[in-house]
Amino acid sequence: MQRENLAIAFTPADSPASQMSEQVLVDRIRAGDSAAFDEVVRRHHERLIQFVYRVVNDPDDAADVAQETFIKAHRRFGEFRGHAGLFTWLYRIAYNESISLLRRRKLRSYLRLGSDGTVDQSWDPALSIDDDPTAEMESEQLQQQVEAAAAQLPPRQRAIFSMKHFEDMSHGDIARVLGRSEGAVRANYFHAVRKLRQYLSQTGLLDPQP
């Protein structure tokens, strides 16, 4: 295929599409309006990338999975019925893609093809702290411990915790994303918090503050 055939024209951020409601965008995407889909990507990609990052724990993989999520969403847009919100639907695809990536990662580790199977601990957090170097170090240590605690959780529990606390999603919405019952989601959430408490307790972070 000729490369020049792939010339891509982006819709400017201040285009009419940026003012449209989600329902109008959905209708226009169904009618084949690529500018409307660009707008969906523009609106949701940052949140989606952060969500995937919390599940897969790697920035490059997070961007790749989010990208693949939007490409799949475009291909399968006919399957979107609108019962749940568009973002919930995108989350569902992103979650499935994340799990698929983790399985491939595990497989690579099993086949000894480069990956050593350990969780990539390359968080690169943006620190928003004072100039006090002690405070900076403490904050960094705290983040590392919280990150290590989160890494203890299985991917599904990480995803549930992330959706509940970072996306303010209800257990019902999370259940729709994961394709599980609300009760199962609640049980997984409680299990995740119990595990986090246990880990943080072992590291002394839950000791009474002086």
Place this chain on the structure above:
Amino acid sequence: MPNHLHPNHLHDDELIALASGEGEAPKHLKDCPRCALRFKEFERTLALTTTSMPQMEWNPLQSGGFMHQVRRGIELQSAPRPVPWWQPALGGAGLMLVVLLAFQAAVDQPALEQDSLLASESPDTIDFDEEGLSRILVDGSTGFEYGETVLNDEDDELLILIDAYLIDTATEDELMMSLGDLTEDGVGAAFDL
């Protein structure tokens, strides 16, 4: 009655739900130091994990590149894929091979039936089979060379696919699909997240 079995004590799940902002705290929580302490621990757990959980750095300038990649992926998937010139020829050759094999099998069948008849009349053959079976059962020896493995069909297919994956002729998805079929298999279970 031990303290943790006290009927009024709140269960961990109830404490977590309360710490997550669901429902109203019962009076017992104010009166019971044990439940209050545990509730505080869950509250602090949630406070720490939600405020100190690292975020992925994302510069708004990266958004342009991201959107470009998405659009390019969409364009690529909607473009018709050219069929390689050798594919129709390969299909024809494969069909021819199947026909030849079927023909060969039809020709060989009467000869095999005759061999089978002769073999059943020979006592030596029966002795050999029994000896071989007892060797496997008693000695644990299969008669195979060291390094050889006795495989069932599923294992065999999986190993062939892994070989194909290693030399890049099979995709990871194909391999994962095969592993997914082997849910009872230990290897399949190992990849089930």
